[in-house]
Amino acid sequence: MRIYGLTGGIASGKSTVSRILRELGAPVLDADVIAREVVEPGTPGLAAVAARFPNVLTADGRLDRAKLGARVFGDATERAALNAIIHPLVGKAFLEKLQALEAQGVERAVYDVPLLIENGLQAGMDGVVLVWTPRALQKARLMTRDGLDEAAAEARLAAQLPLDEKRQHATWIVDNSGELASTRAQVEQVWRAMLARG
Structure with a gap:
């Protein structure tokens, strides 16, 4: 493939x-969509982000992207910490989606x-x-x-x-x-x- x-x-x-x-x-496999999926409520990804970045969840337990973005965009260390959590999860999910496409003959x-x-x-x-x-x-x-x-x-x-x-x-x-x-x-x-x- x-x-x-x-x-x-x-x-x-x-x-x-x-x-x-x-x-x-x-x-098209979209890394941004996958990145959102790996931090949905109940996922290990969201738990890891919430533990490293306190106060970035909304009242209903979802990721407050604006609040998290404000913390990481101007700070390379914080951005690297977030990437260290998210990127491996996205990579794993991407490979799973790719294998599913390949199984369909794509x-x-x-x-x-x-x-x-x-x-x-x-x-x-x-x-x-x-x-x-x-x-x-x-x-x-x-x-x-x-x-x-x-x-x-x-x-x-x-x-x-x-x-x-x-x-x-x-x-x-x-x-x-x-x-x-x-x-x-x-x-x-x-x-x-x-x-x-x-």
């Missing part, structure tokens, strides 16, 4: 590209991972798609989308490797700075290239 990584940066448009790939028939899948390159996962992929946009546009989109001021947007951008540095690891680059039709045409071309690889 061939596994292709899909990555980008916060507010780069990776979710749009992921959606287009699904529409084209690509099975020949290729896309793994949508925001921090694919930061975590060194690109080495295990058959190719990497990078969703790219200029940094100024990325910051403007992030501020608009999340209602952030410039300092908060900068802190979130600083928590990830810049898109321009990720380019060297990419097999394909989708420039998402223009119209949706342009992005779609690029994604269709990438999907055809993936299919051609057998």
Whole structure:
């Protein structure tokens, strides 16, 4: 089975590209969705996060993502502690989902991972798609989308490797700075290239 990584940066448009790939028939495993699943109420993941980060649960026992995010985005040590809990759980769940797809006869899948390159996962992929946009546009989109001021947007951008540095690891680059039709045409071309690889 061939596994292709899909990555980008916060507010780069990776979710749009992921959606287009699904529409084209690509099975997409989303690391963010898996990361939410491993911290659902009653899971060992949530218990571990709550133990390490007190006061991050809502009244009904769910993870308060905004509160946790505020604690980890500006603090590399806290972010590393969270990642040490979450990443192994996500990796295990990903492999289980991949095995299920393989059992169904699926020949290729896309793994949508925001921090694919930061975590060194690109080495295990058959190719990497990078969703790219200029940094100024990325910051403007992030501020608009999340209602952030410039300092908060900068802190979130600083928590990830810049898109321009990720380019060297990419097999394909989708420039998402223009119209949706342009992005779609690029994604269709990438999907055809993936299919051609057998």
